[in-house]
Amino acid sequence: MEFGFSEDQTLLQQTVRDFLEKECTPDAVRSLWERETGRSPELWGKLSEIGLPALMVPEVYGGLGLDERDMVLVLEETGRFALAEPIVTTAVVAAPLLGRLIDTEHSAFAASWLERIASGDALVAVAPEGQPLIADAHVAYLLLLSHGDRLYAAEPDHVQLTAQPANDQSQRLFTVNWDSQKALCLASGNEGRSLQAELLDRGAFGCAAQLLGVTDRLIEMGALYASQRKQFGVAVGSFQAVKHRLANAKVDLEYGRSIIHRSAHSVSTNSPSRSVDVSMAKSFIGEAARFAAGESLQVHGAIGYTYEQDLHIWMKRAWSLDLAFGSGAWHRARIGDALTEGGLSAPHFGFEPRGL
Amino acid sequence: MDLTYTAEQQAFRAEARSWLEASVPKQPLASFDTPEGFEAHREWEKKLHAGGFAMVPWPTEYGGRGADLLEWLIFEEEYYRAGAPGRVNQNGIFLLGPTIMEYGTPEQKARFLPKMASSEEVWAQGWSEPNAGSDMAAIQTTAIRDGDDYVINGQKTWASRGAYAHWLFGLFRTDPESSRHKGLTFVLVPMNTPGITVRPIEKINGKKAFAEVFFDDARVPVANRLGDEGAGWSVAMATAGFERGLMLRSPARFQSTARRLVELYRATLAQGGFVDAGLRNRVTQCWIRAEAYALNTYQTVSRLLAGGKIGAEASLNKIFWSELDIEMHTVALALLESRGELLPSAPAAGDVGDWLEGYIFALAGPIYAGTNEIQRNIIAERILGLPRK
Numbered sequence: 125m126e127f128g129f130s131e132d133q134t135l136l137q138q139t140v141r142d143f144l145e146k147e148c149t150p151d152a153v154r155s156l157w158e159r160e161t162g163r164s165p166e167l168w169g170k171l172s173e174i175g176l177p178a179l180m181v182p183e184v185y186g187g188l189g190l191d192e193r194d195m196v197l198v199l200e201e202t203g204r205f206a207l208a209e210p211i212v213t214t215a216v217v218a219a220p221l222l223g224r225l226i227d228t229e230h231s232a233f234a235a236s237w238l239e240r241i242a243s244g245d246a247l248v249a250v251a252p253e254g255q256p257l258i259a260d261a262h263v264a265y266l267l268l269l270s271h272g273d274r275l276y277a278a279e280p281d282h283v284q285l286t287a288q289p290a291n292d293q294s295q296r297l298f299t300v301n302w303d304s305q306k307a308l309c310l311a312s313g314n315e316g317r318s319l320q321a322e323l324l325d326r327g328a329f330g331c332a333a334q335l336l337g338v339t340d341r342l343i344e345m346g347a348l349y350a351s352q353r354k355q356f357g358v359a360v361g362s363f364q365a366v367k368h369r370l371a372n373a374k375v376d377l378e379y380g381r382s383i384i385h386r387s388a389h390s391v392s393t394n395s396p397s398r399s400v401d402v403s404m405a406k407s408f409i410g411e412a413a414r415f416a417a418g419e420s421l422q423v424h425g426a427i428g429y430t431y432e433q434d435l436h437i438w439m440k441r442a443w444s445l446d447l448a449f450g451s452g453a454w455h456r457a458r459i460g461d462a463l464t465e466g467g468l469s470a471p472h473f474g475f476e477p478r479g480l
Numbered sequence: 481m482d483l484t485y486t487a488e489q490q491a492f493r494a495e496a497r498s499w500l501e502a503s504v505p506k507q508p509l510a511s512f513d514t515p516e517g518f519e520a521h522r523e524w525e526k527k528l529h530a531g532g533f534a535m536v537p538w539p540t541e542y543g544g545r546g547a548d549l550l551e552w553l554i555f556e557e558e559y560y561r562a563g564a565p566g567r568v569n570q571n572g573i574f575l576l577g578p579t580i581m582e583y584g585t586p587e588q589k590a591r592f593l594p595k596m597a598s599s600e601e602v603w604a605q606g607w608s609e610p611n612a613g614s615d616m617a618a619i620q621t622t623a624i625r626d627g628d629d630y631v632i633n634g635q636k637t638w639a640s641r642g643a644y645a646h647w648l649f650g651l652f653r654t655d656p657e658s659s660r661h662k663g664l665t666f667v668l669v670p671m672n673t674p675g676i677t678v679r680p681i682e683k684i685n686g687k688k689a690f691a692e693v694f695f696d697d698a699r700v701p702v703a704n705r706l707g708d709e710g711a712g713w714s715v716a717m718a719t720a721g722f723e724r725g726l727m728l729r730s731p732a733r734f735q736s737t738a739r740r741l742v743e744l745y746r747a748t749l750a751q752g753g754f755v756d757a758g759l760r761n762r763v764t765q766c767w768i769r770a771e772a773y774a775l776n777t778y779q780t781v782s783r784l785l786a787g788g789k790i791g792a793e794a795s796l797n798k799i800f801w802s803e804l805d806i807e808m809h810t811v812a813l814a815l816l817e818s819r820g821e822l823l824p825s826a827p828a829a830g831d832v833g834d835w836l837e838g839y840i841f842a843l844a845g846p847i848y849a850g851t852n853e854i855q856r857n858i859i860a861e862r863i864l865g866l867p868r869k
């Protein structure tokens with residue numbers, strides 16, 4: 125029993141933080157809003173050089189063979205710097221799902237895409253069952269799509285995209301028209317459903333981990349501004365009403381952190397409680413992020429409500445990630461169902477096994 | 481990161497579970513805020529001690545079993561699973577005990593810890609005074625050195641279990657010229673010292689839960705001083721850290737309440753009681769937050785075992801558990817509907833359990849151990865770096 129991170133893991137986090145601090149400044153984020161794709165192949169290339177897309181790809185396919193327990197700290201940093209590139213869908217969702225296909229008839233297909241992801245040569249877009257909007261479909265080399273109990277792989281030539289402009293200027297959302305006849309069915313029946321469930325859980329986990337960094341940044345910006353801005357002859361951050369708003373946001377952030385780290389463990393070990401743990405993480409941090417956004421905005425006053433100030437970069441990211449891969453309400457209802465139906469009845473404490 | 485228990489940890493859990501199953505009183509004990517209940521709880525503590533489970537993380541020479549903090553969490557989980565009685569000596573074992581380990585002389589450790597572990601001596605905490613609540617540095621009660629004694633004059637208040645306790649630990653002003661945090665000293669005081677008068681105070685349910693303690697030339701040996709003269713504030717801050725942090729309120733306590741809440745919710749559904757989507761959502765939230773508290777504590781313990789320290793983050797815990805506790809009890813009372821108003825003695829009460837009592841107790845959570853406003857100040861200033869003025 126050891127609920128913490130190794131030196132290597134925190135070192136990796138620091139490396140990514142240093143990198144993004146230089147390469148993913150607020151100005152850089154804004155300048156990508158002006159590009160039609162909203163994406164930067166140069167930046168993706170550099171991210172690939174430091175091994176981000178390859179992180180969870182097995183070593184035999186050119187990856188680093190790490191898992192979610194390493195990735196969770198990296199994802200936090202991508203949230204802290206509002207990175208727009210599709211790291212969650214490519215590295216956290218698609219790569220491990222493809223890895224599940226290695227022992228099936230689609231082995232060769234999976235291996236070749238894993239190699240491409242590891243080398244930084246493939247972005248992947250993914251869609252959970254029932255979700256009409258797909259992020260980053262326009263830049264994807266491969267789309268993993270759900271239909272009924274089946275999971276499909278489609279290549280860009282076989283899909284028709286309609287752009288759906290989003291509030292978060294870094295988001296690129298699309299509805300997709302596609303013909304399942306022309307797509308490759310990767311799994312169906314129980315196997316298909318199980319991969320779909322994993323796809324959703326992985327996406328939700330990835331967003332939750334990013335939201336940690338987003339929330340931290342929102343609180344930090346509020347604290348920094350409140351320490352500098354003076355009214356009535358003193359820093360506004362010396363007023364208790366201001367202090368307590370940010371303190372409340374900080375409490376939720378820190379408890380969210382523990383839940384998210386636990387969900388990293390559950391996803392990486394494919395624990396029977398994976399879905400519950402991910403739902404806890406996603407619902408908790410989504411709410412914490414929205415709350416922090418509201419409190420940070422309030423302590424900023426009018427300046428925080430402007431397009432010019434950077435706060436809205438993270439506010440909008442908080443809102444968009446909160447709604448992606450299942451809203452907080454949806455995830456909480458999933459836990460509520462389990463509590464109601466008795467699936468969570470087995471008495472447990474600490475880390476005793478439990479299922480959904 | 482490895483979230484599985486080792487074979488030793490599992491064996492320890494099994495041992496604790498079977499001992500507790502065999503030993504926990506079948507009938508709930510009377511409240512430890514009553515004279516009978518206080519003694520009944522001491523009896524229980526004696527049994528716990530004889531079984532070797534009174535203070536598992538303490539060294540064996542002081543009546544513990546030298547377990548690490550993870551085993552302590554496991555023990556607490558089993559303790560709450562078994563529905564074992566509340567710890568009547570919690571101010572001693574959870575707060576003063578660790579402080580003595582850190583600041584006590586070898587003689588003090590040998591003198592106080594074993595009798596604390598067995599609850600032969602039950603402790604009260606004497607910090608608050610009529611004019612020193614949140615502003616603890618405003619303490620006025622003096623302890624003036626006279627030869628080998630301190631002579632204490634003044635008044636403490638709100639001392640939990642002060643009506644029954646054998647000893648009191650407190651902060652006193654040893655330098656009458658001093659002000660604020662300077663000149664304070666941490667002293668251990670026998671309650672039977674001549675010159676001490678105790679006046680019990682009833683809490684809102686009429687039970688004598690705390691007491692005022694008056695000192696009129698009460699003489700206490702200088703040997704009862706914990707830490708240096710004048711250094712009482714920093715010793716007390718260590719105690720406060722244990723209080724706000726993980727010792728006093730282990731996560732199993734709240735997970736156990738959350739589980740009872742889920743059971744109540746299911747029973748209410750099964751009986752066709754009123755449950756709307758809002759209540760269901762709150763039950764779910766409570767369950768999630770109780771989990772969050774446990775996870776956070778495991779994370780803290782892992783950090784401490786790796787040589788880390790717990791500092792101002794203890795304030796995050798204090799806010800989280802105290803507000804969660806109120807919410808869980810509030811939701812339970814809503815599920816009980818009008819029965820939530822009944823005392824357990826009411827013929828129609830049925831199995832309402834102790835939700836009401838728990839609710840009343842929970843309401844004090846944001847007040848004691850440093851109010852939640854003070855905790856929020858600490859978080860804002862020491863963690864987020866906001867200006868004090």
Ligand SMILES: Cc1cc2nc3c(=O)[nH]c(=O)nc-3n(C[C@H](O)[C@H](O)[C@H](O)COP(=O)(O)OP(=O)(O)OC[C@H]3O[C@@H](n4cnc5c(N)ncnc54)[C@H](O)[C@@H]3O)c2cc1C
Nearest residue numbers: 605606607608613614638639640844847848849850851853
């Ligand atoms: C059940 C219970 C058990 C207790 N047991 C003990 C015990 O065993 N030993 C002991 O010594 N004490 C004990 N106490 C006392 C407890 O420590 C004090 O009640 C607490 O420190 C608050 O002090 P106060 O009640 O004087 O409130 P005050 O300090 O008068 O505060 C009143 C209100 O003002 C707010 N306030 C005060 N200062 C500030 C500030 N700077 N910023 C913002 N808000 C502020 C407070 O948060 C509170 O809401 C106990 C209290 C309770 C309820």
